[in-house]
Amino acid sequence: MSILSFVLLTTGCENDTQQYSLKEIDDRAKQQVSDENNHSELLLDEQSTRSTEQVKEEIATTEKPTTEAPTTEKPTTEEPSSESSRDGQVEYKDGIPYVGGHIIVNKDYKLPADYNPGLSHEAKKQFDKMQQNALSEGYQLIIVSEFRSYTYQQNLYQNYIQQHGKQAADRFSAPPGHSEHQTGLAIDVATPESAQNSMTSFGQTKASDWVKVNAHRYGFIVRYPKGKEHITGYMYEPWHLRYLNIDDATKIYKSKLTMEEYYNLK
Ligand SMILES: [Zn+2]
CATH class of the missing domain: 3.30.1380.10 (Muramoyl-pentapeptide Carboxypeptidase; domain 2)
Structure with missing residues (x-):
C-alpha cells in the first residue's frame, strides 16, 4: 500500500482544503521516501520499516490541524464544496x-x-x-x-x-x-x-x-x-x-x- 493510499483510507477526501493538504502530505512523504532510497544501501530492512512508521506517524500528526481547518472556515468553504460535488467525480464508499x-x-x-x-x-x-x-x-x-x-x-x-x-x-x-x-x-x-x-x-x-x-x-x-x-x-x-x-x-x-x-x- 502506498503512503498516499494509506492517507486516503484513514482520512477520506471531502473537500479542496483537505485535498490540498493531502497533496502536501503526499509530497512530503514522497520526499522522505526518496531520501530513504538515496541512502538505501546504508539501511537495513528493519531500519527502513521503522522509518516508514515514522513517516506515517508524521502524517497522522500533520493531519490533525487540517481536519479542524474546514470547521473554522465553514462559511467560506460551503459554496465551493457544493459546486465541486457536481464535478462528475464518482467516489466509492464500501463498494x-x-x-x-x-x-x-x-x-x-x-x-x-x-x-x-x-x-x-x-x-x-x-x-x-x-x-x-x-x-x-x-x-x-x-x-x-x-x-x-x-x-x-x-x-x-x-x-x-x-x-x-x-x-x-x-x-x-x-x-x-x-x-x-x-x-x-x-x-x-x-x-x-x-x-x-x-x-x-x-x-x-x-x-x-x-x-x-x-x-x-x-x-x-x-x-x-x-x-x-x-x-x-x-x-x-x-x-x-x-x-x-x-x-x-x-x-x-x-x-x-x-x-x-x-x-x-x-
Ligand atoms: Zn422503477
Whole structure:
C-alpha cells in the first residue's frame, strides 16, 4: 500500500482544503521516501520499516490541524464544496458509488450483490407525506414496487429477457446490481386503476401530472424523464421516483436535467 493510499483510507477526501493538504502530505512523504532510497544501501530492512512508521506517524500528526481547518472556515468553504460535488467525480464508499453525496446507480455504475438496505425509512416517510397531500388534492397514489434485492432483480431481468428479448428488456429493466430499486431509494407509483392495466398507462393520468410537478417538494425526482433515454438509458418512466432530499431534488427539477447531467456524468 502506498503512503498516499494509506492517507486516503484513514482520512477520506471531502473537500479542496483537505485535498490540498493531502497533496502536501503526499509530497512530503514522497520526499522522505526518496531520501530513504538515496541512502538505501546504508539501511537495513528493519531500519527502513521503522522509518516508514515514522513517516506515517508524521502524517497522522500533520493531519490533525487540517481536519479542524474546514470547521473554522465553514462559511467560506460551503459554496465551493457544493459546486465541486457536481464535478462528475464518482467516489466509492464500501463498494457503493456516490456522486454529489448521493448513491448513483445506472447502466455504468452498479451496487455490490450483498447491498441489501431495504426501503429507506426517510424515503418512505417522505412518500407517505406526498401520498397524503396528493390524496387531499384528489389523486390516489399507490406503491407498486420499492426495494428489490440483487437476487430478485436477477430473476426479474431474466424473465423480461425471456419475454421481450434483451434489447427491449434493457430499455425498462436493469441487470442485477444496476437497478436503482436495490438502493432502497426508488419507488414505482401508480393509481389503483393504472396498476390494473400497465405501468405505462400511469403516464396518461392526472395523478402522473401532479407527481411530475410536485415530487421534488418531497425530495423525489422522476428519474427517467421523457426525451432523455439517450442519457439515462431508460425509456420515459413517469412512475419511477428516486429519493434524494428536498433541496437537491428541487435543484434537479428546476434544472430540467437528469441526475447524470446535473452531476456532470454525461
Ligand atoms: Zn422503477
